[in-house]
Amino acid sequence: MSAIRLLAGLAPALVAVFALAAAALAAPDRWRAEWPRTNFSRASVPFAEILSGGPPKDGIPALDGARMIPVGSERRLDDREPVMVLELGEAKPRAWPIRYLTWHEIVNDEVAGVPVAVTFCPLCNAGMIFDRRLGGQTLSFGVSGKLRHSDLIMYDRQTESWWQQALGEAIVGKLTGRKLTQLPGWMESWGAFRARNPDGLVMDEPDWPRSYGRNPYAGYDSLARPFLYNGEMPPHGIEPLSRVVRVGNRAWPLERVARAGEIAEAGVRISWSRGQASALDSGRIAKGREVGNIRVRDAVSGHDVVHDVIFAFVFHAFHPDGRWMLGN
Template sequence: MGRTARRAAAAVALVLAVGACQAAPSDDERPSSVSPSPGLGPYEDVPSAVTDPDDPELPDPLVDTDRLVTGGPPPDGIPALTDPAFEDVADVDWLEDSDPVLGVSVEGEERAYPVRILIWHEIVNDTVADVPVAVTYCPLCDSALAFDRRVGDRILDFGVSGMLYNSDLVMFDRQTHSLWPQIEGRAVAGTLTGTELDRVSVAVVSWDQWRDAHPDGAVLSLDTGHERDYGHNPYVGYDDPDTDPFLLDTDADPRLPAKARVIGIGSEDAALAVPVDHALESGVVETEVDGEPVTVWARPGTTSALDAAVIAEGRETAVTGVFRPRLDGRDLTFAADGDGFTDHQTGSRWNILGHAVDGELAGERLTPVDHLDTFWFAWVGFTPETEILR
């Protein structure tokens, strides 16, 4: 299939995806036709940026609002999950070993959010170890991020606005209808303009890797209250590097191909992009971000959620981890070893989640560094000053 045909096929797939993901609007509407979530706090009596981000009663937006483009579905057309149900690891028989999952750990409580569910809902409003979190996934950027939902004395509940910015999911909070591009993690329009969410670390790994590390963990259930074709990919072929990003209204930085996969670390003028292919060559990349040492790990081990019609049948892609290479005052260095890693100082074995699984340091954990596995166009769109580690 030639480049033009691949682009056409990807465009058709995206049109079908929008139709498949769109839900019928609720009869119970609030201002701007955004339906409320049951049991949540009321919508505050403020102007809605979902309806008009340029409303003169709101703070000046932080972005050119002409670039907040409609991706297809209306607000809540892709339904976020709230008060989700979970299953014990031992009861899960519907995931393949290579299925990608988003692993979240809060104060020792471990949860996995399968991409085969997130690809249809994009946001899960959850509470983990009494911490309100939003676990998010944008298929168009293949970006997974989690946030603390607490802002001052508010606990925010997030929905899918139906807008895109830099081709990235734009969330809205139901309390003030402010707009939050996912990768930025900051309100760019609305009452809460300028407010930043605190990040919660996410590890995107294969189901068997997460399951083996957390046999007593909890897994987001297929019992979502929605009828979706979980396990199937509505964006078939989207990660083909010869296709263009969907509704990206600027030219991607030419230093790398738009859909090259990178590991993004840091922010603003202290941002670094590590091409995944480069990280895979050695398995371990030792570097610094904003003057602090980090160790970047990459191994094959999961499937792309955006390749084949059935997610578990997608092509193999990398799992990554980024950590502080220091433990109890001791600096560590690492080498890839089989499907894991070994530190040079003690010979202990480590898994991709930064857990020592064998040797002198067994049971220890490295401190994770927030990072983002995504396409180059998405990372550089929000961190234009980023350096590239080559």
């Protein structure tokens, strides 16, 4: 059994003890040797909520400038494998495979002259793409090795402020309180992206010694509770590791969307189609169970809308006053 499965499978009381013990070691005085440039006098969250995820700073190596290849040249990806997608302006549509983001979590890239950060937090199933420009400065991001509510904490290399991926917001350091602009990217199957964009581009395999295509979090999204999370569980009897479609401060259970095929509510149209494997189920991503493809569009204009498909506990942790769109 993996360490994640073992820890997440512990009784809730033992998980709480583990989290509290980790928090006790999380004082800024213990971080300063590794983070001498971070301004710990500025923070918007309790330091006790920030835990080590295991790897040190840059222990999970972010990538800079993905090497892109034509869609027709890609032969490694299975049609069911998930990819992060951005279709921006007149630029060729681009896809960043989750098989690579699982091992790197952040890709600093550029699309149509826009510097972007393509991010994926496996513990939250949170795939989000941000504009890296902030107040006339272009930031680049690395992986801090820290988690808050089980979610990836990124850091910018310019000020070494810490950023909560789930919010796109700086929570520690000089830039505390500043927010990145999330772009209307989404996660879908490689087969769906390829069929729609035969002239598009896809990220090539990085030159790192990693088992790309393997899922190091096998069985994670079938667990009863998330890893290194001691917060309140979702209401309404919703399983914490079930997926929800988040648009702003609203969340639609994926199961509800999949049953309906399409839902039009709150000014958006959410559609579901078969063909995407869970990246957090089988030991091989391509063999993961069916979770389907989600598209979210403005109900009037038809334009793609910023959204995420995340675990229910993530929505509740970061949007505690959010609205659950249960359809009843």
